[in-house]
Amino acid sequence: MCNNKFYIFDLVTTYHLISALSFCISKSCKGDEIVVYYIEDMDGKYQFSDISFISDSGVLISLRKQKKLNGFYWTIVPFVNRLLSFRETRSSIYLGHHTYYKPTVARYLDKKELMLGRKFFTFGFEEGVGTYNGFSQEKDVALREKKKYFLAKFVLKKILRSRLFLDFKWGLLKDKSEEVDKCYKSAASIVLNNLYSELNGLKGTKLADLSNKVVYFTTPFVKIDLMSNEEYNDFFCRVVKYFEENNIPLVIKPHPLDDFSYEDIAPNADVIESSAPAEIMMLGFNVKMVAGVNSTALVTASCLYDCHAINMVDFLPEKTRNRLNLGVELQSIFDNNTSRVDEEHFSCSRGNGF
Numbered sequence: 001m002c003n004n005k006f007y008i009f010d011l012v013t014t015y016h017l018i019s020a021l022s023f024c025i026s027k028s029c030k031g032d033e034i035v036v037y038y039i040e041d042m043d044g045k046y047q048f049s050d051i052s053f054i055s056d057s058g059v060l061i062s063l064r065k066q067k068k069l070n071g072f073y074w075t076i077v078p079f080v081n082r083l084l085s086f087r088e089t090r091s092s093i094y095l096g097h098h099t100y101y102k103p104t105v106a107r108y109l110d111k112k113e114l115m116l117g118r119k120f121f122t123f124g125f126e127e128g129v130g131t132y133n134g135f136s137q138e139k140d141v142a143l144r145e146k147k148k149y150f151l152a153k154f155v156l157k158k159i160l161r162s163r164l165f166l167d168f169k170w171g172l173l174k175d176k177s178e179e180v181d182k183c184y185k186s187a188a189s190i191v192l193n194n195l196y197s198e199l200n201g202l203k204g205t206k207l208a209d210l211s212n213k214v215v216y217f218t219t220p221f222v223k224i225d226l227m228s229n230e231e232y233n234d235f236f237c238r239v240v241k242y243f244e245e246n247n248i249p250l251v252i253k254p255h256p257l258d259d260f261s262y263e264d265i266a267p268n269a270d271v272i273e274s275s276a277p278a279e280i281m282m283l284g285f286n287v288k289m290v291a292g293v294n295s296t297a298l299v300t301a302s303c304l305y306d307c308h309a310i311n312m313v314d315f316l317p318e319k320t321r322n323r324l325n326l327g328v329e330l331q332s333i334f335d336n337n338t339s340r341v342d343e344e345h346f347s348c349s350r351g352n353g354f
Contacts, residue, residue, distance in 0.1 A: 002029040003091040005113070008125075009066065009105040010097055011038045013047060013256075014191060014277045015296060019125040020096050021061070021187035023170040026179065027094065030058030037066035037108065043223075043257060047275060053194050061190070069107040078106050078120040082167065092119045098127035100161035124161055126171030128296035132330045173299050173333055184304055188279045196276040199284075213249040213270075214289040214310070217278050217297035220257040226320050233265060238315050239291075240266045242341070248289070253281060282307070294324055294334065302337040311338040 004027065008020040017036065024034050038048045052062040078095060093113060095105055101122045147153070159165070172184050192199065216239065221227040227235065243250045250269040252262050262271050272281070278297030281287065282305040290301040291310040301307040311334060313321060326334065334340075 002031045004028060004032040004094065005092075006032070006034040006094045006096065007105065007108065008034070008036045008096040009102060009108065011036055011048075011066075012041050013128070014195075014275075015128050015279060015300075016098055016125070017048075018184060018187045018191055018277075018279050019098070019127065019171070021190060022172075022180070022183040023096065023123055023125050023168065024059075024094070025057075025183045025186050026170075028057070028059050033060045034062070036061070036063045038063060039066045041257065047256060048195070051194070055190055061194075066108075078103075078109075078122070082120050082122065092121055094121045094123060096123045096125055099124050099131050100157045101165035102160070121167045122165060123168035123170055124166045126173060129173065129294070129299065129330060129333065130296075131171065132174065132327070132333060172304060173296070173337075174329075176303055181304060184279070185283075188283055192276070192280050192283050196274065196280050199274060199276055199280065209286050210251060211286045211288045213251050214243060214291050215251045215253055215272075215281065215287050217290060217292040217295055218252065218254045218258045218260070219293050219295055220255050220260075221320065222260060223257050226323060227317065229260075231317055231320070232260065235315055235317065236260075236262070236265055239312060240269070242312075242315070243291075244268075253278070279304070294326070299333055299337045309338040311340045314340065314342060 006024045006028065008017075008024075011017055011020065017038075020036065021034065024032075028034070038046060040046055046065065048063050050062075050064055052060065054060050078093075093109075095101070097105060101124060161169075170180075172180055221235075222229055222232050240250065250266060252266060252269050252271045254260070254262070254271065254273075256275045256277070262269065274281075278290070278295075279300055282301055287301070287305065287307055289308045289310070290298060291312055292298050293313050293316065294311065298309040298311055302309040313324065316324070
């Protein structure tokens with residue numbers, strides 16, 4: 001029996017949850033506990049609710065709404081503790097945050113845990129393709145979301161994601177390995193069975209086997225002010241036309257933040273109404289082909305589930321495409337995992353097409 005405890009903070013999306021849990025799975029054993037603190041999304045809504053359950057491996061997993069706490073004194077304790085010892089034990093405490101270490105998370109720990117001498121470790125988990133944003137992408141996001149002090153925060157996050165503050169860096173999109181793949185799939189299965197059981201109801205329907213269809217994962221371009229309703233309508237009309245002319249049945253999986261109506265623009269397409277993300281949809285539905293625009297869903301489907309991933313970024317209006325210009329590292333991730341469609345010639349620039 002183990003007695004490790006894992007804390008995960010500032011969790012927003014299901015991808016965050018799967019990414020964080022996959023790291024914990026790589027380190028945990030029967031008797032351990034994982035506590036996940038979740039916060040609001042950009043719409044001010046919560047994608048989760050409080051719940052506790054025990055995984056098949058005997059690990060207690062709890063999701064809790066993260067409340068604001070004051071006080072800074074205790075935040076230095078885990079950092080000092082890390083410098084005094086390097087050995088992992090079966091009663092260690094792991095503090096996790098997406099991409100970088102956040103010192104203030106120590107406010108949420110029991111003071112007994114801080115003072116009893118248990119070994120602390122920190123880990124940064126991948127939050128999706130945003131983990132690999134360069135300066136220009138981070139600046140655009142900050143301006144779009146009206147965040148203040150962007151430059152100072154950007155520099156600080158760069159420092160806090162260094163090895164000085166993080167003991168472990170964990171991710172799927174850049175550094176593939178069999179261990180990481182296995183842990184991500186295990187985490188996705190845990191999330192499906194305990195948080196998205198409604199998807200099991202689709203297994204007896206026409207959506208049970210999607211092997212001859214393309215699943216399009218949308219991006220909320222209108223919601224994040226990258227396109228107007230009219231521009232998005234025109235863009236998606238061309239997407240629908242592309243798959244119709246290639247005789248590929250279309251299934252639309254809207255992003256959790258996407259409230260665009262697809263029934264009129266794609267009357268022959270099936271729309272999956274679920275907040276479950278791509279990583280969950282891949283499980284049990286025999287998906288072979290996915291499409292979208294510069295999204296984490298495309299890369300995940302390709303590198304984790306070996307799906308043919310079609311990147312339709314060239315269908316976007318030029319001004320939107322320019323604002324989505326990727327840095328070298330992020331562009332490399334998409335180039336290695338997706339096929340980019342040339343709308344003018346209706347062909348793929350990578351792989352064997354269809």
